[in-house]
Amino acid sequence: MTDMATYTRNIQGRRVTLTLLEIDPDEVKLDPGNPRVGFAMRQLDSELRGDEACTLLLTSQEDTEGLKRSIILSGGVQEPIYLRHDLSVAEGNRRVVAMRAAKEEHPDNPNFRRMPAWLIPQKTPEDVVQDLLNEIHLGSVRGWAPYEKALQMRALVKGGLIEAEVAERYRMTANEVRQQIDAADMMDRLYFPITDDPTAAEHRSKFSYFLEFKRNGRLQKHCDASPDLPEKFAVWVRDGRVDTGMRVRRLPRILDTKEAARLLEVEGFDAAEQYLSEVDPREQELYLVLERAGTRLRDMTVAELVQVRDSPERLAILVDLRSALADVLANVDRVMRPKPAASPARKAARSR
Template identity: 75%
Template sequence: MARYVRNIQGTKVDLELVEIDPDEVLLDPTNPRVGFSMRQLGDLEPDDAACTLLLTSQEDTEALKRSIILSGGVQEPIYLRHDRTVAEGNRRVVALRAAKEEHPDNPAFRTMPAWVIPDGTPEHTVQDLLNEIHLGSVRGWAPYEKALQMRALVTSGLIEAEVAERYRMTTNDVRQHIEAANLMDRLYFPIAQDPTDAEHRSKFSYFLEFSKNGRIQRHRETMPDLPQRFAGWVRDGRVDTGMKVRKLPKILDAKEALRLLEVDGFDAAEEYLSERNPREQEMYLLMERARARLADMSVVELVEAKQSPERIEILEALRQTVADVLDNIERLAPREPSRRAGAGRNR
């Protein structure tokens, strides 16, 4: 029976390696992989059977089962609390149970390796262990699950600054991640169709962007129900990309654009804004960016252009194209030339 002393954020924990029957351990209903779904099951008891049902329904669990069968058992130890509750490795337990059921005569699927965390280990130390395993690992938790883990650390007694220091984030980052998770739990999952669907976790990035965006937060002062409305927009697919969340402040600035968002969708609101402001239209936005970049050319870049016939050719073509467009516009309707435009022509 092997033993291993692991240093977890300065605390030494004496771990014991054992072989254990997957049917003799208890799944953890608070684990971030299933916790968000468990809270939506209403009166259903959050026990081992419910955890098994939720994890079995996830596609990656089926893939893990096939991997375990191909490799002849579980290779990487799980982590168990002293009472046999799984601290880390819930999916591997469920996948091995399924493999054991399919191949009852194969001894490779009867047990699995597990590190046992000794009784009396502080909860914050257990949470630190989970963070070391998941927050920076290849098989780590999804962003929403990481936010739940950060929240668990704060709930266990750490302050946000400690969490930030340990995991190379800013205190504000930690606060925003926790706020985004709270918004999803409080406002989004209760109104989502089939809130146990793991696909909902991918929407976390929208709520994180919502929490991080300062202009959106300023609108909350005059729109107290904005978080609830935002959750509804996400549910209905009106806001379905991070880019749309970043563009949301401009829509909130205009009452008519906001009305169009809720009635006809995001594209209608964006079209309304582009009609009022050419810089919101993609073509003019690109031209404005190009103009600003040309105006900021450094002396080195100007020298490079002077010495490069290819660069000069591109710039000359651009100038000719702009001149042609302006001439075509003038033919359609007389235009009052601006002083700035006239100055440019006389150079």
């Protein structure tokens, strides 16, 4: 481990002096609480939550192979990781694992024997370390995925901050912070345990569905009436019945109708929506467009009416619309009109 330079950083009003080092990647300790692997690590017995398990999870869940290739092409790690005073990784676990792999693959190349790292001073409080990680990740394009950000917010709250403080620091409302944490808790409690492989990275991408669930006021009202709805929702997401954010937003309309809710359970989302489209014309695109057009026409301003008067093209569109609507209503009238009874002569002709 070689000291290179120092840098004093202002972290939420507290000055922390970081020391830049060059360190052997095999000398550092991976963080088993890292958001990318934290849930999977907590499923292991405490004695198994070591560096080896953390390495295996990071290698299997993330594109560590691609990162390793990038490091090899770049001639080493270019961006420093962050280490606590005991050399445990605060930020940069994937880079450590990828660098170790590059070092093993190219043992004679000095570029992979050491990597840059910022060393956090020994007496730095953990809440300051968490603030540093949030400054790095929550506002960064390179940062954590949404589920991982939510876990970091949860860590801050568990560390003693109130939701309003987290919200103020990271440009959110306290309610948004609460929804983020509730969605992460819901996934940990109800979703991951029912999947075949809770450690698979693809599951974490479903976080947006659970966040949408928590944000949707109508769904929360349904939860009050049906306390088992969160468990059902987790199953629907797992089974692919709810697989887009749009479907989460449309879910309240299905749950409002008993038969549609039954079809969702038995046949799937498409069957439930098909049923709604049959019983509610506003669920059909044609009638939704017509309803919106009618509302818009009734709300036309005087200025727009003057435009129609002065524009033959605009007037022609409205006249054509009136003609088309008149034709449709006339055809409907013909369909609904009872058929005239056949005359005796016509009946006799048919019987021959």
